[in-house]
Amino acid sequence: MREASPAVVSASKLGLTFQTNDGPVQALSDVDLTISKGEFVSFIGPSGCGKTTFLRVIADLEKATAGTISVNGMTPEQARMKRAYGYVFQAAALYPWRTIERNVALPLEIIGMPNAEQAERIRRTLDLVNLTGFEKKYPWQLSGGMQQRASIARALAFDADLLLMDEPFGALDEIVRDHLNQQLLELWERTNKTICFVTHSIPEAVYLSTRIIVMSPRPGRVTDVIESTLPKERPLDIRETPEFLAIAARVRDGLRAGHSYDD
Amino acid sequence: MSGFKFSWQAIAAAVLLIGALFTLPIVEAGADAPAPSLLIAATIAALLFCAIVFDGSRLAAGVRACFLFVAAHLAVFMLMSEIAGKNGSARAAFFLLLAACWLLAWRCVTLLSSLRPANRTAKTALRLLIPAIFGAWILIIWEAVTRGAGIPFILLPPPSAIGARIANSLPVLAADVNQTIFKAVIAGYVLGCGAGFVTAILADRISFLRKGLLPIGNMVSALPIIGVAPIMVMWFGFGWESKAAVVVIMTFFPMLVNTVAGLQASGHMERDLMRTYASNYWQTLLKLRLPAAAPFIFNALKINSTLALIGAIVAEFFGTPVVGMGFRISTEVGRMNIDMVWAEIAVAALAGSVFYGVIALVERAATFWHPSVRGGRA
Numbered sequence: 001m002r003e004a005s006p007a008v009v010s011a012s013k014l015g016l017t018f019q020t021n022d023g024p025v026q027a028l029s030d031v032d033l034t035i036s037k038g039e040f041v042s043f044i045g046p047s048g049c050g051k052t053t054f055l056r057v058i059a060d061l062e063k064a065t066a067g068t069i070s071v072n073g074m075t076p077e078q079a080r081m082k083r084a085y086g087y088v089f090q091a092a093a094l095y096p097w098r099t100i101e102r103n104v105a106l107p108l109e110i111i112g113m114p115n116a117e118q119a120e121r122i123r124r125t126l127d128l129v130n131l132t133g134f135e136k137k138y139p140w141q142l143s144g145g146m147q148q149r150a151s152i153a154r155a156l157a158f159d160a161d162l163l164l165m166d167e168p169f170g171a172l173d174e175i176v177r178d179h180l181n182q183q184l185l186e187l188w189e190r191t192n193k194t195i196c197f198v199t200h201s202i203p204e205a206v207y208l209s210t211r212i213i214v215m216s217p218r219p220g221r222v223t224d225v226i227e228s229t230l231p232k233e234r235p236l237d238i239r240e241t242p243e244f245l246a247i248a249a250r251v252r253d254g255l256r257a258g259h260s261y262d263d
Numbered sequence: 264m265s266g267f268k269f270s271w272q273a274i275a276a277a278v279l280l281i282g283a284l285f286t287l288p289i290v291e292a293g294a295d296a297p298a299p300s301l302l303i304a305a306t307i308a309a310l311l312f313c314a315i316v317f318d319g320s321r322l323a324a325g326v327r328a329c330f331l332f333v334a335a336h337l338a339v340f341m342l343m344s345e346i347a348g349k350n351g352s353a354r355a356a357f358f359l360l361l362a363a364c365w366l367l368a369w370r371c372v373t374l375l376s377s378l379r380p381a382n383r384t385a386k387t388a389l390r391l392l393i394p395a396i397f398g399a400w401i402l403i404i405w406e407a408v409t410r411g412a413g414i415p416f417i418l419l420p421p422p423s424a425i426g427a428r429i430a431n432s433l434p435v436l437a438a439d440v441n442q443t444i445f446k447a448v449i450a451g452y453v454l455g456c457g458a459g460f461v462t463a464i465l466a467d468r469i470s471f472l473r474k475g476l477l478p479i480g481n482m483v484s485a486l487p488i489i490g491v492a493p494i495m496v497m498w499f500g501f502g503w504e505s506k507a508a509v510v511v512i513m514t515f516f517p518m519l520v521n522t523v524a525g526l527q528a529s530g531h532m533e534r535d536l537m538r539t540y541a542s543n544y545w546q547t548l549l550k551l552r553l554p555a556a557a558p559f560i561f562n563a564l565k566i567n568s569t570l571a572l573i574g575a576i577v578a579e580f581f582g583t584p585v586v587g588m589g590f591r592i593s594t595e596v597g598r599m600n601i602d603m604v605w606a607e608i609a610v611a612a613l614a615g616s617v618f619y620g621v622i623a624l625v626e627r628a629a630t631f632w633h634p635s636v637r638g639g640r641a
Contacts, residue, residue, distance in 0.1 A: 061535050080541050087539040093532040096632040097554045106550065110540045138632060 008072060008162055008194045009035040009058055015066030016053060026219035027053045031067070033213065033222065037161070040188055040195045042205035043213045044251060050220020051198045051213075055164050058196065059087050071162070083111060085162040086155030090170055092147035094139035094154075100126070101135035104154045111158060125153040128187055145176040149183075156191070163195045170200060178236060181207055185234060202255075203239055206230075206248045214254035224254035267319040272370035276363040277315050280308060283359035289345050291352040303341055307360055310338045314367050324374045331371035332396075339364040339403055343410075351413020361407050365400060372396050420602045425609060428602040435591070436610055443588040444614055446503035447575040451510025456567055458511065459518025460560070464548070466519070467526045477523065484516035492578040501582050506589075509578040514567040521563035525556025558633050561626040568618045572611060 014031040017024045028050040035041050043051035056062040057069060060076035071079035079085065086107075094103045101122055108118045126132055129149040139147050148168055155163060169177045181204060188195055199205050205212050206228065214224040228247060230238060238244055269277075289304055314334035318327055342360055346353055375393055380386050402422045408414070409421040416424070429436065466472040492509050499505035529552050537547045579589025588607050595603040630636050 059539055061538060080539065083541055085539070087536070089532050089536065091532060093530070093536055095533070095551065095554065097557075097630075107540045109550070110537075110542045110546050140632070140634075140637070 006037055007034045008037050011067065011069040013067035014064050014069050016057060016062060017065050029219035029221050031222055035194060035196065037194055038192055040197065040208055040210045041213060042197045042199055042209040043215060044199055044202065044205045045215035045255065046217055048217040049215040051215050052166050053220060055166050055196060055198055059085060059164055083158055084160055085164050086160045088152055088155045088165040088168045090167045092139065092151040094147055094150055096139055099136050099138055100131065100150050103139065103150060104157050107154060107158050121157055125156045128156060129153045130183065145172050145180060148172065161193055163193050165195065165197045167198050167200065182236060184208065202248050202251050206244060206251060207234060207239060212251055214251060223257060226250055269319040270370055272366040273315045273318045276311065276366040279359045279363040280311050283356040284308060286355040286359065289354060289357045290349050291354060303345055307338045307341050310334045311363050311367065318370055324377055328371050328374035331367050335364045335367040335371060343407060346410050350410050353411030357411050365404060368396060368400055417599055417601050420605060424602050425605040429606045429609065432603065432606060436606065438586050439588045439591050440610060440614060442503060442586045443575050443579065447506035448510060448571045451507035451575065452514055452567060452571040455511035455514030456518045456564060459515045460522055463519050463522030463526065466523055480516045480519055488513060488574055488577055493581040495578065496582040501584055506575045506578040510571045510574045513570045513574040517566050518563040521559045522556060525559025526552050528559060529555035557630050561630060564622050565619060568622055569615055572615045576611060
């Protein structure tokens with residue numbers, strides 16, 4: 001069935017080399033990957049494995065230096081110009097001079113949406129992330145978890161089909177993170193978006209994803225692609241099941257194989 | 264002495280009071296003046312004595328502060344009326360009593376500072392009252408010392424004479440303020456800050472300006488204003504325009520440098536965010552980079568508010584029509600009208616403070632979100 005859905009992201013032989021003062025650094029090499037509509041794909045790997053770089057190439061925040069990539073059948077730049085995706089960063093990056101409501105409105109203002117429609121969108125997206133009632137608060141009046149939820153609302157505001165999330169919950173404590181993971185799954189189910197999710201955490205990757213891409217550094221490359229066999233309905237305690245643990249073990253093996261621990 | 268607890272200010276005041284009693288009378292008996300009244304000296308001494316005892320008592324701090332406030336100021340008022348018309352005739356007792364009054368007022372401020380009132384109005388009143396008492400005592404001591412010791416008028420006139428001069432010369436002062444502040448300073452400030460701001464945005468956009476102009480800018484901002492002012496007078500004439508030109512030169516570069524720095528202040532993540540929205544240059548500028556630069560821009564506006572006033576006043580020393588604050592200072596000092604010079608200084612200080620205060624208030628309203636204003640973490 002997945003084969004029938006159109007490819008949202010399709011990369012072949014993708015490579016990216018940064019020119020630094022210490023000579024060239026190969027951040028990505030030979031990445032072949034196709035992400036279909038409605039998938040939840042996690043990228044996991046140690047620091048420097050290129051998972052964030054890959055996400056930034058999809059978002060046209062970095063340019064690939066080798067191979068090809070298409071987003072919704074276009075180049076990443078065309079896709080960005082058409083606002084094909086919403087991007088959630090490691091930190092909430094909300095503007096402190098804007099209320100939560102105005103922060104969510106920011107992308108809508110930029111695309112020039114009429115005010116009445118903006119208000120409706122803001123109401124709906126804040127409801128999606130359970131922040132109704134906090135419209136008039138400033139970001140610095142909210143907790144870290146609420147700030148990150150507001151930034152997800154902002155990424156959802158113009159209703160792009162693709163959501164790119166770069167370690168969005170990395171800075172939060174585990175209790176908040178569990179809670180937000182659950183909410184993210186619910187949101188994914190309700191909106192049927194395609195989500196690319198970068199993480200450091202094996203349980204988070206296994207819990208959320210339909211597919212897990214294991215990456216390794218120097219140079220950044222894909223070492224394993226794991227299809228999740230977990231059902232779409234996932235209560236938190238699914239993490240205690242043997243099936244879950246088996247997938248987690250395979251991810252861990254993939255990480256170990258791709259990474260030499262001698263250095 | 265159980266139940267009494269004396270502060271060091273009260274003890275010192277008591278010592279001074281005893282010393283004063285041995286060096287009476289307060290002022291020299293002049294040939295044509297009536298003999299100094301022992302009754303007044305006794306009243307002052309009694310007031311101070313009561314204040315000292317009261318301060319040592321166990322009454323509430325607020326009540327003691329009120330009593331100290333009344334006693335110290337009443338005593339110093341009587342002391343000043345003793346010296347009135349007899350400048351330079353003060354004896355040791357005068358200065359000892361003055362010091363005692365001052366110590367008790369100090370004690371009063373200490374007590375007031377220790378109060379923690381519950382309601383908001385009282386808190387605000389106290390916050391204003393403490394610096395007001397502090398400032399008033401600077402003037403009282405200035406007045407008492409210049410009158411008591413008979414300091415020559417030309418060296419330092421007493422504040423009452425400066426006040427009287429301000430009250431008598433309101434039309435002249437108003438004309439000077441109008442010429443210097445409402446014409447030269449405001450025009451120069453608006454033009455200088457505006458030009459600095461626009462240039463900063465251009466320099467941010469056009470890299471050759473950034474690389475070429477900024478280093479030169481640092482050099483120009485180091486130009487001595489004393490050297491530039493006469494040239495500006497030659498270029499733009501004696502009117503306020505040449506002073507405005509000096510102000511433009513002084514305010515342009517602080518604004519330029521601060522705005523350029525401010526435009527770099529937004530974070531990478533915030534700028535990447537705007538890029539993911541395919542936001543164009545002007546949208547990014549208006550919605551992200553200028554708001555993020557606001558604390559820097561207001562900093563420049565505050566620095567420039569004082570620079571502009573200094574620039575305009577100094578520039579008027581180099582040629583001006585017969586009006587203006589700098590002109591008045593330079594001519595009145597030559598005519599030995601030192602009280603008028605002080606009057607202009609006082610007006611300039613007041614105008615400068617108001618100017619700065621207004622900008623600081625606007626800043627608080629505009630950058631309420633900045634950690635330095637809301638007093639929170641980043």
